[in-house]
Amino acid sequence: LTKHLNDVSRKYVIPPQTSSAGAILFLPSEAVFSEVISHHADLLKLAHSLDVWICSPTTLMAVLTTMRGVTRDVNLQQKSKLLLSELNLILRDVDNVVKRASAVEKHFEKSKESLRLLEVSAEKVRRRGITMRTLEETGIDGELSPALADEEVEVAVAAQKAASN
Numbered sequence: 001l002t003k004h005l006n007d008v009s010r011k012y013v014i015p016p017q018t019s020s021a022g023a024i025l026f027l028p029s030e031a032v033f034s035e036v037i038s039h040h041a042d043l044l045k046l047a048h049s050l051d052v053w054i055c056s057p058t059t060l061m062a063v064l065t066t067m068r069g070v071t072r073d074v075n076l077q078q079k080s081k082l083l084l085s086e087l088n089l090i091l092r093d094v095d096n097v098v099k100r101a102s103a104v105e106k107h108f109e110k111s112k113e114s115l116r117l118l119e120v121s122a123e124k125v126r127r128r129g130i131t132m133r134t135l136e137e138t139g140i141d142g143e144l145s146p147a148l149a150d151e152e153v154e155v156a157v158a159a160q161k162a163a164s165n
Contacts, residue, residue, distance in 0.1 A: 001036065001043055009050035021067045022051030030056050 004025055012023035025047065027033045033056035036043055047054050055063045
């Protein structure tokens, strides 16, 4: 049995080419398996050190299920590390997007304020132009020219009152 354990280990436990869970030595007799388990602890220690699992017909499914679970857990752990790394990169990118959106918002606020000030200045220039036209059209004697529309007169009068206050 020692020779078989060494042979199985040498042939089938080759990291990283084979599974890290080890290899199986199948004993087709329950009686032989029971004898090894009950009276040969040295063989069990050797099998464990060689990453070889000794199985019988009744234990084979349990061992295979356990090995599949271990392999799945290792794969899941590797994928989890990759997912966590990608998640951290995504979070860093989201932080950058938030910072850039904030900077764009500040620029829009500055532009909005500049447009508001531009509108104020344009309105002042428009009012002064109407005032000048009104003064030009009223002539020296102060009578309004019929060319002025009623709306322009009201705006011009309001502008003159505001300027005199």
